Amino acid sequence: MFNAIVSADTLRTTLDSVSVLVDECKIHLEEEGLEIRAVDPANVGMVDLELSASAFESYETDGGVIGVNLSRLEDIAGMADADQLVHLELDEETRKLHIAIDGLEYTLALIDPDSIRQEPDLPDLDLAAEIVVEGRDIDRAVTAADMVSDHIALGVDDADEYFYVDAEGDTDDVHLELTRDDLIDLTAGTAHSLFSLDYLKDMNKAIPKDAEVRMELGEEFPVKMHFDIAEGEGQVTFMLAPRIQSD
Amino acid sequence: MFNAIVSADTLRTTLDSVSVLVDECKIHLEEEGLEIRAVDPANVGMVDLELSASAFESYETDGGVIGVNLSRLEDIAGMADADQLVHLELDEETRKLHIAIDGLEYTLALIDPDSIRQEPDLPDLDLAAEIVVEGRDIDRAVTAADMVSDHIALGVDDADEYFYVDAEGDTDDVHLELTRDDLIDLTAGTAHSLFSLDYLKDMNKAIPKDAEVRMELGEEFPVKMHFDIAEGEGQVTFMLAPRIQSD
Amino acid sequence: MFNAIVSADTLRTTLDSVSVLVDECKIHLEEEGLEIRAVDPANVGMVDLELSASAFESYETDGGVIGVNLSRLEDIAGMADADQLVHLELDEETRKLHIAIDGLEYTLALIDPDSIRQEPDLPDLDLAAEIVVEGRDIDRAVTAADMVSDHIALGVDDADEYFYVDAEGDTDDVHLELTRDDLIDLTAGTAHSLFSLDYLKDMNKAIPKDAEVRMELGEEFPVKMHFDIAEGEGQVTFMLAPRIQSD
Numbered sequence: 001m002f003n004a005i006v007s008a009d010t011l012r013t014t015l016d017s018v019s020v021l022v023d024e025c026k027i028h029l030e031e032e033g034l035e036i037r038a039v040d041p042a043n044v045g046m047v048d049l050e051l052s053a054s055a056f057e058s059y060e061t062d063g064g065v066i067g068v069n070l071s072r073l074e075d076i077a078g079m080a081d082a083d084q085l086v087h088l089e090l091d092e093e094t095r096k097l098h099i100a101i102d103g104l105e106y107t108l109a110l111i112d113p114d115s116i117r118q119e120p121d122l123p124d125l126d127l128a129a130e131i132v133v134e135g136r137d138i139d140r141a142v143t144a145a146d147m148v149s150d151h152i153a154l155g156v157d158d159a160d161e162y163f164y165v166d167a168e169g170d171t172d173d174v175h176l177e178l179t180r181d182d183l184i185d186l187t188a189g190t191a192h193s194l195f196s197l198d199y200l201k202d203m204n205k206a207i208p209k210d211a212e213v214r215m216e217l218g219e220e221f222p223v224k225m226h227f228d229i230a231e232g233e234g235q236v237t238f239m240l241a242p243r244i245q246s247d
Numbered sequence: 248m249f250n251a252i253v254s255a256d257t258l259r260t261t262l263d264s265v266s267v268l269v270d271e272c273k274i275h276l277e278e279e280g281l282e283i284r285a286v287d288p289a290n291v292g293m294v295d296l297e298l299s300a301s302a303f304e305s306y307e308t309d310g311g312v313i314g315v316n317l318s319r320l321e322d323i324a325g326m327a328d329a330d331q332l333v334h335l336e337l338d339e340e341t342r343k344l345h346i347a348i349d350g351l352e353y354t355l356a357l358i359d360p361d362s363i364r365q366e367p368d369l370p371d372l373d374l375a376a377e378i379v380v381e382g383r384d385i386d387r388a389v390t391a392a393d394m395v396s397d398h399i400a401l402g403v404d405d406a407d408e409y410f411y412v413d414a415e416g417d418t419d420d421v422h423l424e425l426t427r428d429d430l431i432d433l434t435a436g437t438a439h440s441l442f443s444l445d446y447l448k449d450m451n452k453a454i455p456k457d458a459e460v461r462m463e464l465g466e467e468f469p470v471k472m473h474f475d476i477a478e479g480e481g482q483v484t485f486m487l488a489p490r491i492q493s494d
Numbered sequence: 495m496f497n498a499i500v501s502a503d504t505l506r507t508t509l510d511s512v513s514v515l516v517d518e519c520k521i522h523l524e525e526e527g528l529e530i531r532a533v534d535p536a537n538v539g540m541v542d543l544e545l546s547a548s549a550f551e552s553y554e555t556d557g558g559v560i561g562v563n564l565s566r567l568e569d570i571a572g573m574a575d576a577d578q579l580v581h582l583e584l585d586e587e588t589r590k591l592h593i594a595i596d597g598l599e600y601t602l603a604l605i606d607p608d609s610i611r612q613e614p615d616l617p618d619l620d621l622a623a624e625i626v627v628e629g630r631d632i633d634r635a636v637t638a639a640d641m642v643s644d645h646i647a648l649g650v651d652d653a654d655e656y657f658y659v660d661a662e663g664d665t666d667d668v669h670l671e672l673t674r675d676d677l678i679d680l681t682a683g684t685a686h687s688l689f690s691l692d693y694l695k696d697m698n699k700a701i702p703k704d705a706e707v708r709m710e711l712g713e714e715f716p717v718k719m720h721f722d723i724a725e726g727e728g729q730v731t732f733m734l735a736p737r738i739q740s741d
Contacts, residue, residue, distance in 0.1 A: 072419070075394055079387065103429060104391055109418035140573065144598055147569055171603035172566070182597060319666070322641055326634065350676060351638055356665035 002029045002064065002090035005057040008080035008101070010230045013208075014051050015077060017229065017236045019070040020202040021045050026113045027068060029061040029090075039120035045199045046120045048237040055233030057085060066090065066097065067111035073099075076106050122239050127216040127224065128189030129156035131163045135211040135227070137178060141165040142204045144174045145197055151243055152200060155192035156217055162186075163215075167197070184212055191217035193242040203238045249276050249311065249337035252304040255327035255348070257477045260455075261298050262324060264476065264483045266317040267449040268292050273360045274315060276308040276337075286367035292446045293367045295484040302480030304332060313337065313344065314358035320346075323353050369486050374463040374471065375436030376403035378410045382458040382474070384425060388412040389451045391421045393444055398490055402439035403464055409433075410462075414444070431459055438464035440489040450485045496523050496558065496584035499551040502574035502595070504724045507702075508545050509571060511723065511730045513564040514696040515539050520607045521562060523555040523584075533614035539693045540614045542731040549727030551579060560584065560591065561605035567593075570600050616733050621710040621718065622683030623650035625657045629705040629721070631672060635659040636698045638668045639691055645737055646694060649686035650711055656680075657709075661691070678706055685711035687736040697732045 014034070018025050021040045028035040033052040039045070053059040080086055080101045087100040099106040145152040148169030155164050163183060165176040180186045207213060207227055216224040225238045261281070265272050268287045275282040280299040286292065300306040327333055327348045334347040346353040392399040395416030402411050410430060412423040427433045450472065454460060458474040472485045508528070512519050515534045522529040527546040533539070547553040574580055574595045581594040593600040639646040642663030649658050657677060659670040674680045701707060701721055710718040719732045 072394075076391075079390055103423060103425060104387055105422040105424075106391060106394075107420040107422070140598055143573060144570075144600060147566075147600075173601040175599040175601070176597055177599075178597060319641075323638075326637060350670060350672060351634055352669040352671075353638060353641075354667040354669070 001092065002061045002066070002088065004059045004061070004088045005085050006055065006059075006088070007057070007082070008077050008084045008086050009082040010051070010055055010234070011077045011086050012074065012082075013229045014049065014234060015070055015074045017049055017206045018047055019074060020206045021047050022117070023071060024067060024069055024111055024116050026116050026119060027066050029064045029066065031061065031063070033059070037119040037122070039117065040199070041117070043120075044196065044241045045203065046122055046239040048122050048239075049234065051230060051234040055230040064090075065113045067113040067116045068097070068108070069111060072108065076101075076108065079104070122224075122237065125216070125218065125221060125224065127191070127218040127221060129158070129163075129191040129217045130185075130187040130189075130214065131156065131178075131183050131217070132185035132212055132214050133163065133178065133183055134209075135207045135213055136209040137176075137182075138204055138207060138213060138225075139209060141174075141176045142197065142200055144176070146201060148172045148174050150197050151194055152197045153192060153194045154215075154217055154223055156186075156188060156190070158188050158190040161188045185214075189217075191219055191221075193218065193220050193223060194244075195223065195240055196243055199240050203240065206236070206238075248339065249308045249313070249335065251306045251308070251335045252332050253302065253306075253335070254304070254329070255324050255331045255333050256329040257298070257302055257481070258324045258333050259321065259329075260476045261296065261481060262317055262321045264296055264453040265294055266321060267453045268294050269364070270318060271314060271316055271358055271363050273312050273363050273366060276311045276313065278308065278310070280306070284366040284369070286364065287446070288364070290367075291443065291488045292450065293369055293486040295369050295486075296481065298477060298481040302477040311337075312360045314360040314363045315344070315355070316358060319355065323348075323355065326351070369471075369484065372463070372465065372468060372471065374438070374465040374468060376405070376410075376438040376464045377432075377434040377436075377461065378403065378425075378430050378464070379432035379459055379461050380410065380425065380430055381456075382454040382460055383456040384423075384429075385451055385454060385460060385472075386456060388421075388423045389444065389447055391423070393448060395419045395421050397444050398441055399444050399447060400439060400441045401462075401464060401470055403433075403435060403437070405435050405437040408435045432461075436464075437466055438468075440465065440467050440470060441491075442470065442487055443490055446487050450487065453483070453485075495586065496555045496560070496582065498553045498555070498582045499579050500549065500553075500582070501551070501576070502571050502578045502580050503576040504545070504549055504728070505571045505580050506568065506576075507723045508543065508728060509564055509568045511543055511700040512541055513568060514700045515541050516611070517565060518561060518563055518605055518610050520610050520613060521560050523558045523560065525555065525557070527553070531613040531616070533611065534693070535611070537614075538690065538735045539697065540616055540733040542616050542733075543728065545724060545728040549724040558584075559607045561607040561610045562591070562602070563605060566602060570595075570602065573598070616718075616731065619710070619712065619715060619718065621685070621712040621715060623652070623657075623685040623711045624679075624681040624683075624708065625650065625672075625677050625711070626679035626706055626708050627657065627672065627677050628703075629701040629707055630703040631670075631676075632698055632701060632707060632719075633703060635668075635670045636691065636694055638670070640695060642666045642668050644691050645688055646691045647686060647688045648709075648711055648717055650680075650682060650684070652682050652684040655682045657711075679708075683711075684713055685715075687712065687714050687717060688738075689717065689734055690737055693734050697734065700730070700732075 145167035153166040392414035639661035647660040
């Protein structure tokens with residue numbers, strides 16, 4: 001059983017955070033809220049998302065897992081105004097999701113969860129450095145790096161206590177340094193890893209410009225990025241595996 | 248003789264209502280105003296439009312018919328600001344239309360009316376049900392239906408007194424019910440017909456979101472949609488032939 | 495040595511005025527400011543631009559010439575908000591330009607000035623007529639002319655003292671007349687020349703809609719268009735060679 005009402009805005013933000021990585025996903029219907037974990041086909045980018053029951057206008061479930069086509073569900077949510085309510089109700093028998101928006105009813109065929117790619121375990125990593133940065137600074141770095149290269153280095157200088165971004169192109173380079181003063185928070189430690197810009201661009205699309213993003217970084221290690229959605233009632237973690245340094 | 252001044256906004260709304268169905272049309276220059284009737288090449292969608300002389304700042308004619316290329320005329324009208332005035336003057340000798348917008352003069356070659364597809368007669372139909380609905384509700388129904396199917400059923404439930412829209416896709420369905428309370432008006436009667444979504448999408452483009460649309464519906468019959476343009480000084484009727492039900 | 499700080503808005507306006515004609519250009523670093531002259535590959539359109547040192551927040555140079563890829567530099571400037579400051583610093587040794595925007599550093603490889611097309615001399619012409627017209631009127635004329643033709647005639651009627659624009663298509667024509675009252679200024683004289691619309695459309699893109707454009711016109715002669723940028727601290731001159739009249 002699953003019967004919930006949520007604002008279109010919250011639903012869209014939730015779906016967008018996952019759809020930047022995968023086309024289909026499993027949604028775990030837990031008593032405390034929704035949970036989604038997914039990894040892209042190349043096993044490079046992962047997402048772990050929780051949307052608390054308190055993010056909903058009303059939320060009832062006795063558990064279970066459903067498989068959904070994300071772009072289809074995004075299109076439906078996209079028909080509502082941001083503050084309109086979306087009513088979601090699972091028909092256990094037909095395995096369809098009834099979605100109602102102000103009198104309009106959409107019946108969405110679900111996907112067999114067993115046919116969807118296995119969910120990843122996001123490993124616990126003991127990463128040396130941690131910063132908290134505004135979403136808009138990630139956006140600036142990614143946009144600039146994209147002008148010169150298809151990969152990007154993220155690092156923290158332990159001695160001088162700053163976070164940096166580096167992108168080296170054939171002729172042009174991009175470099176961004178954010179000191180403790182430019183950041184919301186910084187826990188220094190030696191960190192430097194190279195990442196595929198394509199993945200970071202996709203993740204960046206889902207990060208609100210005004211979000212406080214907690215970024216955990218290591219030496220040739222994955223980066224983890226944590227941020228809130230739905231006014232703090234939802235948490236998203238992106239994890240991106242590093243590229244092997246070429247030199 | 249034809250010499251008229253009209254706001255760019257009114258001219259554009261008028262042209263848009265016809266150009267969603269045809270590329271060229273005849274415009275009847277009547278003493279009481281302009282009249283346009285047109286049918287698409289497949290004889291499925293028809294439009295009947297009247298724009299009263301009182302919709303114009305000034306309007307003079309001694310009658311006649313001109314043939315115009317609609318997209319060309321729309322492009323010209325599109326250069327003016329919404330509240331700018333467009334001066335239209337027919338040169339009988341050269342069969343050209345002089346269009347002046349704030350000092351800018353455009354000379355438009357007219358099309359021989361005899362070379363334009365015959366105008367349709369919009370049949371008088373005695374349709375069982377009639378509703379009055381907001382343009383934005385038609386828009387919602389058409390947008391949602393388009394996500395699952397290429398045809399759409401419109402109907403009225405005589406017993407329970409509601410208007411409904413149905414679209415059935417291969418896996419997903421869309422259903423909208425509008426009761427007497429959701430509608431501006433309802434005259435119940437048994438009605439159910441299936442229509443091509445492509446045509447309804449085109450007509451929907453020309454229906455203002457805030458228009459009150461009077462819709463006449465029957466059992467396996469065409470639908471008629473009536474709405475005002477130009478602050479009530481113009482009337483548009485769309486008629487759409489039903490598709491044969493496949494089952 | 496070159497070290498300067500300028501608002502993103504001023505930098506962008508400057509670059510746009512040149513990039514409508516060429517992809518690469520030489521920038522002369524003079525004590526009084528920047529100077530750029532360029533001609534398109536077909537030798538039809540020319541631009542002459544000066545941006546005064548006083549248009550900058552700070553400006554220091556000991557002279558020299560640098561060669562730049564305009565679209566690359568525009569992309570970089572495009573990342574800043576309109577009122578953000580852009581810091582430009584030349585590294586003489588590496589022949590690279592360091593561009594800093596709020597902590598973000600971009601290192602742009604310069605182009606060997608000798609590899610860039612020779613700069614044109616904009617000839618001193620004694621043109622018979624001169625008008626001063628708003629940028630938006632040039633925009634209207636060019637947009638309308640583009641609907642019917644690929645060339646455009648600009649002229650001044652000496653006797654009746656008006657500026658006119660003519661475009662003749664296969665079936666439709668466009669004509670604009672601006673009298674002394676419609677213009678900011680007019681020095682009458684006999685003038686009529688035909689121009690390629692493609693070039694004038696490109697130049698039009700760089701002319702602010704609210705600019706006062708001084709236009710010098712002759713009989714089968716190039717047209718010169720002068721306007722200010724950067725709140726009067728920069729001057730742009732476009733010169734466009736006439737097409738040979740076909741009749």
